[in-house]
Amino acid sequence: MKRDIRLSVTYPHPPARVWRALTTSQAIAAWLMPNDFVPEVGRAFTMRTEPALGFDGVVHCEVLTLEPERSMSWSWRGGPIDTVVTFRLEPEGQGTRLYFEQTGFEGLPALLVSVILGQGSKRIYRQRLPEVLDRMARGEGFGAVAPEGCEGSVVEKGLGKAVGALSGPGR
Template identity: 45%
Template sequence: MTTPDTSTRSVIVEKEFPHPPQKVWRALTESSLIEQWLMRNDFQPVAGHAFTLRMDPVPNWNGVIDCEVVAVEPCKTLSYTWGALGLGSVVTFTLTPTDAGTRVRVEQSGFRPDQEAAYKGATYGWQKFIGGLERVVAGLQ
């Protein structure tokens, strides 16, 4: 009898933004700004708050991601669950001040070995989203 592989993988994207953590935090936690770089949402930066991220439906998927805020440490850490298409993962944003601005680290963890398509999709998606996040932050006053 063989033991199934229960290990999981994470997608990690890191980028330094030439902006202070407070500006990046706004784009991560204000619903109208999240919509500009990620998806439509009913997010609130309150631990335990259940919310959805919504994109246009595609074949075999209604475009809804069910989420719940896990942790909020203003201007430092934001973490929420991310559930869609059988994927139960956690997305964590970590902000670290640098001399030039803020290092933004995004980690989506919990990809099982049988979720290769979701892992590849997240790898592509977070590269795109982080670029959008940077554009939104750059436009803030």
């Protein structure tokens, strides 16, 4: 069994701004998770969320491809998942269309995590990233837009709990 997450969203912001939000560590922390991302092909980085049983709260990634203001892909490994995340930007009118996909969910635990991440992705790309983009447009910087107590983790700290519960002990 395999499953992928795909969505597209159009933002009323130029590709350069959307690209900056996708490739700046502080911006990524504001709409996704705290991280040590550097936009260089081959560069390993981590993102951190709440740990849970069977999941240490660290997502291990590596930049696989990078075409400035057009596309980027990362590996994404943590708990039971080993996937690839791809971002593709296309100018659309006065704005930018973002195509997001996370591919490679295989096996029952990974499929269950994909359902949770799929729901979280909608919130991330339809609410949290647009809030960061709007703050950037107003010259306010990246700003933390996570709800109080969330501290930038995916799906209000749900990733750690979900992955841990699905991974089980010893994974």
